[in-house]
Amino acid sequence: MRRHLAISFLVNSKGAPLKIKLAPGPQDTPYMWYKNMEYHKRYEKAYFAHAADIPNFLSPLLSHIFRWQSLELFAIPQPDELVPLLRSRAPLLKVLTLQAKESGLATSRSEGHPTIFLGSTPSLRHVNLSGFSPPLSSSLYTGLVTLTLSDINFPPHSIHLFLRNLSECPLLTKLPSPG
DSSP: OOHHHHHHHHHHTTTOOEEEEEOOOOSSOSOHHHHOHHHHHHHHHHHHHHHHTHHHHHHHHHTTGGGEEEEEEEEESOGGGGTTTOOSOOTTOOEEEEEESSOSOEEOOOTTSOOGGGGOOTTOOEEEEESOOOOTTSGGGSSOSEEEEESEEOOGGGHHHHHHHHTTOTTOOBOOOOO
């Protein structure tokens, strides 16, 4: 979406919760409008342009972070560049999906690094992280219903922090084991 359109949509949306998703287009889909090759090319071009510059993609949305209901970013080339951007509370955030483009292992951030969303995500219930790892002591890991972690190298000394946070997830129904 072009920047001026995003700003216009934000103004017209008033205070409605925002669902933000940046994902490559599906390859096989039953919807006829995706089968239009021209549309698919435009979609793919826009996706790669936005994915390559996440700060620019998110910039019109950052002042509305308190309205975010979901943030789903797929195949992000540099997921660590999100950390300085996500430094505000996100009280409505229910779904967080951050997936790195590269499948290499990300090392869990040290406990001294800044906490995304200032540790304030009271509504967060579904977390899917791949190749991106906030510290295991982060409040992102509390109160969850589903948690999926992949391609992350956690330091052995921090596992007890993670287990303590998981104990604060009485509704946790999905915790896939690494395959």
